[in-house]
Amino acid sequence: MNNKLSLLLKKHGYSSTSARVTVFESLATREYPITMNELIKSVSSVVDRATVYRTIDIFEKTGVVSRIQIGWKYKLELSDMFLSHHHHITCSQCGQTESFHETELLLSELQSIATKKKYVLKTHMLELTGVCSNCDK
Ligand SMILES: [Zn+2]
Ligand SMILES: [Zn+2]
Numbered sequence: 001m002n003n004k005l006s007l008l009l010k011k012h013g014y015s016s017t018s019a020r021v022t023v024f025e026s027l028a029t030r031e032y033p034i035t036m037n038e039l040i041k042s043v044s045s046v047v048d049r050a051t052v053y054r055t056i057d058i059f060e061k062t063g064v065v066s067r068i069q070i071g072w073k074y075k076l077e078l079s080d081m082f083l084s085h086h087h088h089i090t091c092s093q094c095g096q097t098e099s100f101h102e103t104e105l106l107l108s109e110l111q112s113i114a115t116k117k118k119y120v121l122k123t124h125m126l127e128l129t130g131v132c133s134n135c136d137k
Helices: 003-011 018-028 036-043 049-061 104-116
Strands: 065-070 073-078 087-091 097-100 127-130
Touching: 003 018, 018 036, 018 049, 018 073, 036 049, 036 073, 049 065, 065 087, 065 127
Parallel strands: 087 127
Antiparallel strands: 065 073, 087 097
C-alpha cells in the first residue's frame, strides 16, 4: 500500500478505501497512460464502473492522477508526484501513447520564452501528436 497515496488522500479529507488502493495500483503498474475504459476493465472484478469514475474524480482533485488531453479524448496516469516529470506523444491513427523526457535544451528554451514575457516559469504542458511507425507503412 502506497504511503504517499494515503497521505495525499488524508490531506484532502479522504480515506484510503480498498477500491481507491486497487485503482491506484492498477495505474501504478502501467508504463503508459490508459483510457478510462481500460482502467475500468482492469479492475472490473473488484471495483464497479461508477466507483472507478468517483475514484478518478477524487484522484484528480487531490493531484494523484493527471488527465492527459489528447484531442477531445483523454487518458489517465499517475501525476508527477508519483512519476518523474515527462511528456507524451500519441499516434493520431491507432491511439498509442508513449512517454518521453524533455531535454535540457527544450527546458531552457521554454524558460527563455517565459523570461522574455517577464514570467517566472513554474510548470508547462506539452503533448505531441503524430503517426507512429506501425501506422506509417
Ligand atoms: Zn516538461
Ligand atoms: Zn499508430
